[in-house]
Amino acid sequence: MGRGVITLITDFGTRDGYAGIIKGVILKINPQVRLVDITHEVSPQDIFEAGFILKNSYRYFPNMSIHLVVVDPGVGSRRRAILVETDNHFFIGPDNGVFTFIYEFERIKKIIELTNKRYFLPYISNTFHGRDIFAPAAAYLSKGTSLEDLGEICDDVVRFDIPRPETERGIIKGVVLHVDRFGNLISNIPEVLFRELVGKGRYEISIGGEVLEDIKGSYSEVKEGQALAVFGSSGYLEISVRGQNAREKLKLNKGNEVKVVYK
Incomplete structure (x- = not known):
């Protein structure tokens, strides 16, 4: 072995x-x-x-x-x-x-x-x-x-609670789970859940005072210094700022709410 x-x-x-x-x-x-x-x-x-x-x-x-x-x-x-x-x-x-x-x-x-x-x-x-x-x-x-x-x-081991997204009609509520070295805000909303509930319908994503009306395929689709939503390599919804640190610019951190409202 x-x-x-x-x-x-x-x-x-x-x-x-x-x-x-x-x-x-x-x-x-x-x-x-x-x-x-x-x-x-x-x-x-x-x-x-x-x-x-x-x-x-x-x-x-x-x-x-x-x-x-x-x-x-x-x-x-x-x-x-x-x-x-x-x-x-x-x-x-x-x-x-x-x-x-x-x-x-x-x-x-x-x-x-x-x-x-x-x-x-x-x-x-x-x-x-x-x-x-x-x-x-x-x-x-x-x-x-x-x-x-x-x-x-041994059988009994210590576990922590994993924050899970909450869903209700037309809404997905998540939180920022992790902030990476670049300041990207990684939520607990998986792409698979988003695709299942939202599909190709209309939606908007809100976090703090930011409202984003679509999910981009890459950072290059927005201007320098502009906030965007993207599905990152971990498979979760991320909020980023092209060329800048989203945590610092948006003044957000782990635990902040991320909300998707869809029709």
Whole structure:
């Protein structure tokens, strides 16, 4: 079974050595594994953001990839360290809800609480479980260590509530779930829901004080500095400003309402 890829999602940033240290721990155990940085720029301690980025990323990696997520505001507490196995991927990180989207969209085969200290580093810091628990567990898993050797089966896991769009006659109400590096406001309204309810009918999209009367196919369809709605690469309705940061220009952020009114 090939487990030759480990991806990394953290909120460590790149100024300090934390992300590099995790890679060092993994490579010391398995020098042959391939490490891929998805991002180390998750907003500090933002579990939901980490989960959303994971949701939009993991499917593009080879089957049997191991996805290591370390956004862990509860480090040092009694929260568990877990390993989640789905049909085609493995996920390692804290049991704090960061894998909620995985539980929602994947068939879960097994969840293991990482308890076997044989596969940890000898000294466990109360502030850096990414180095001392998660990284070595991922490395040993990539070498073929069985899930059962790494720990014990667990069933009850932490989940957060995923904001879902609300629908009523002629209206879809959503919220901004995520703001990317460019300031694009990514809502929780999926394109498939929009197509199902709105189809080719007339509609308008409102967010804050902006009212947009159509969805564009690309940013180039509007003038520089003009707001637009577009279905982004994640499959959700996004509000953007061509050539500028929509969050800053429109003074909007995560949690703001996005409304589609259609006939």
